Amino acid sequence: MTPSRSFAAGAAALALIALAACEKKPAPPEPRETTPAAGRPVAAASPSAAPTDAPPIPTDLRAARLNSRDCATVALFYSDALFTSQYRQAARAWNKDNGVDGAMLAKRFGGMEGVKLDIGEVAEEGAAGSLYCTVQVTLRHDSTAQPGTLTLRRVNDVPGATIDQLRWQIVQSTLGEDGKPAG
DSSP states (O other), rough: HHHHHHHHHHHHHHHHHHHHTTOOOOOOOOOOOOOOTTSSEEOOTTTOOOOGGGOOOOOOHHHHHHHHHHHHHHHHHHHHHHHHOHHHHHHTBGGGGGGHHHHHHHHHHSSSOOOOOEEEEEEEEEEEEEEEEEEEEEEEETTTTEEEEEEEEOSSOOTEEEEHHSSSSEEEESSSSSSOOOO
């Protein structure tokens, strides 16, 4: 075989391989976007799928989120834990001095159908060694919506502060988790 024939045969083989790779396959259905309690978009099942076939909404309840320097991330952790009825996990977002525990959160939210905590506007401010974060939230359940506020606090990198003091912790809520009437 001459070099030009060898080149032509090789080019023809490459063209056939390229053509085979271009074979059209049906495109998968486009996922719809929905927003879970955490406020992050996730793919939902296609419209033709039965509700039981829908994939679970992913939630991330790793401790690393509780140690985030972003107070909204801690609020999202709390939201995800409430959404999945993991009340002991949700209680970890609270300052231990407030006395909020998993049992208290289960009593407050356990009887509600479809609990979602939507995260809204976040405002951070500093004060004498501490940082405060106010998170506007909307508690949705049983086809009702209750606006509220979570207040988080952390020490502002003060020397000698403990790891717990340096992380954002919920210190107050207007949703009634802390045993005070919701208002």
